[in-house]
Amino acid sequence: MKNYKFFFLLPALALGMMTFQACTDLEPEFTDSLLAEGASGTFAGNAGDLLVTAYNDLGAFTDQANIYSLTAHTSDEMIPPTRGTDWGDNGVWRTLHAHTWDASHAFVTNSWNQLNSRVFRCNQVLASTSPAPTAQQAAEAKFLRAFYMYHVMDFWGKVPFRNVGEGVDVNPRVLSRAEAFDFVEQDLLDAMPNLPAGGPGGDATKASKAAANALLARLYLNKGVYLASNPAGPYTFDNADMDKVIAACDAVIAAGYTLDTDYFNIFKTTGVSEKIFTHNGNGGNPENRLRMTLHYDQNPSGWNGFATLADFYAKFENGDQRKGKDGLKNGTEFEGVGYGFLVGQQYKDDGSQVINSRTGLPLAFTPNVPLLGAGTADGIRVIKYHKGNYGNYIFFRLGDVMTMKAEAQLRKGDAAGAKATVDALRAARGAGDIGTLDLNKMYEERGREMYWEGVRRTDQIRFGTWSSTWSDKSVTDPTRVLFPIPQQALDSNPNLRQNDGY
Template identity: 30%
Template structure:
């Protein structure tokens, strides 16, 4: 059964649709005095849901964080296929992959929007809950939870855009000023350190999809792991401490089957620390990997009604080739002839059986079957229109925490794998292979190999961009992309944002 946060979001979505009615003879039940709305604990809890609801579409959309954090990397490519539908959008996906970034690209604008809309929503709700006459035991915890969600949004903005505006005061209506990355880092760190002692200590059904104490630890671990790159100050020991808080808490394990983290009803995963809940009944666009990656000819196989598929996003050949054929994680990536579930062949549009190949020969005009397709998330049957897939999207997983701790340990150790780092990585490795025959040794586990292992484990999970930058690989040339300049480690601030706030300066190079 989908947990409470999904139902809260569903209620909020229904409220938004109901407010679209224009029959002026009806009583306007949506108009409620703000002093009355936050008069009970339940009303405060429901208000919190609106802060989370804004994450659902842009958080996992190509026209949002998925476009900026996946398409721009060496793991994904979106060629224009000649048949079976296409995903062109005036070349924006090819430009993003080639690091031809501009302040006008929709996914970059939407990534800024999701970050700062979330901050603004949290500011308002924190103010209203603080000033609510309702008194209950969990009130300070609610505020801490919203501060943590706001800190996550600022952490994402810090990662993507560098020097950012920060305003934590709802009553301050002035245009926020841009501050340095170091100043913003310190503010976010302070917010999290002050908030986490008041958060829900352990995962639970009631807190599924919400910011708990381990979520705050995971954000801090990410910040500390990237601190040397972002602010010039190594904080690897701090990263280890935050990972230890999660590991020693004993609340998470590696699922025995890697694929269980990505099945349709994956909210039972004991590996997921924080998930973005998705469910078709809620009615938003959500997570649409089926539309991004499938060929039109597969509509019937998955009983997709009143919709289409864009035959678009593929894993790059180089990333696919990094998998050993004994690695079970490769099963989430589809190549070869396509069949219906009864064994009948699926026919393509260019003659013969539809067959996916790992090689993409031309970004601008690629045959219908070129490219490795993403089947990592189990594709539900019977979706219609623009319905989201039902799979919840993991924002933080325990496997990532283990690999992060190993990396921090290696960096403290001069880039050399210690026995502790080796044991952490091999936990993930053994799950992937089902045995210890492919385990690393201290000689074979280098930082470059750790980056490759992170790529295999966390592919398409909106993590690769940050990893490539931290490992110094972001500017490297790869197929279809020439070497790119260091300034492109940050995205441009969207032009409409600069026009709206004269306190902001564009990032260098744009």
């Protein structure tokens, strides 16, 4: 059994703690730590100390629940099977996969609270007076605010916003998706001049021009979605916006990042050539990505949770590094757990077979896995951050940037340029020429490069596959492109309106 602690944000922006045990029991404990703010428009806090906290708050993205679960479990790349009574948790995981969540879903509520509290934390940095932020600290805070607000806008299509100086009796105003888009864009543009350049020699755990450009690229790439009159589409991607994506990506590439010819080295401490923006490990680290999928008889002992879908695995060709490799260290020393997709017989560090302690049989992962009633060895497991040598958790990296650039090139009609970009990436990954490139192939290539890194939901929406069906997901309701506003937030802020379909 695993215990979780989550920040819980009241719409009045009171910060409390919620204890979440075994993914089922919710016991909120509220404090008024933010209710003591002054109402002057400034904040008597130390900007440097608050900025450190704002960075540490990125740890929320490394948990397997909440924010990450909304990006991955709702998509076609991951399934959270219930195995006997394991991972049943009153259906909290299954409803995400099946697209049957509602406004009371714990992970939806927790994510809303976590992200909005972090936006407010960045506001505190900018309003601090003891001492006030330096120009670079203010720029870093604006980048982080843009990063957090981007996710609120992406998940819910609207953003409640409160200035530090507003009293708790003032209901937060609500930014529309278009207003939030403009806010995020302006924060990034304002921050850019006072941020360090970035590059593989820089500190990837801190905001940089390269990180800001990577976020701008993602923002502009999805502009057709975010500014659509109907959140469910149809979407129009203007050439001018695609030019902005390409320019932002080129600015990142110009900072000196290079593709790693060993794909899984990217996720190790030794891999630095592609990392643009990462989390430093304070407040959360990538170990959750390891344990959430491994079987409890493997080393390290996992929680025997999540798997990929057989149809998703089938999109990978043999020879593509991204499909995975055996657990060999430096080509000779065996490490037991492999990299990428773990399918078939599993082994210990000494090379002997792992035995499933519940069945007494050799542990062999099978491709097919049902959402309900799964066996302990059903489902292909996925490892990117490997035991013992995983590096910082990655938010932006060069492979992400190159696939964004290629997509933008393709959408504006430059198929030859897009193919060249994709083929350069595939060459580094040990894969062959992509051949004739169209949007469907681009979508699949993006999935191969970025699987289990928290972007699949947004990609599926942009490419128009979100409302299709896949294994154990038959719901095609287009309103599911947005999550519901938590009922607790609606009850306390009359300026909020529920999203369609809830």
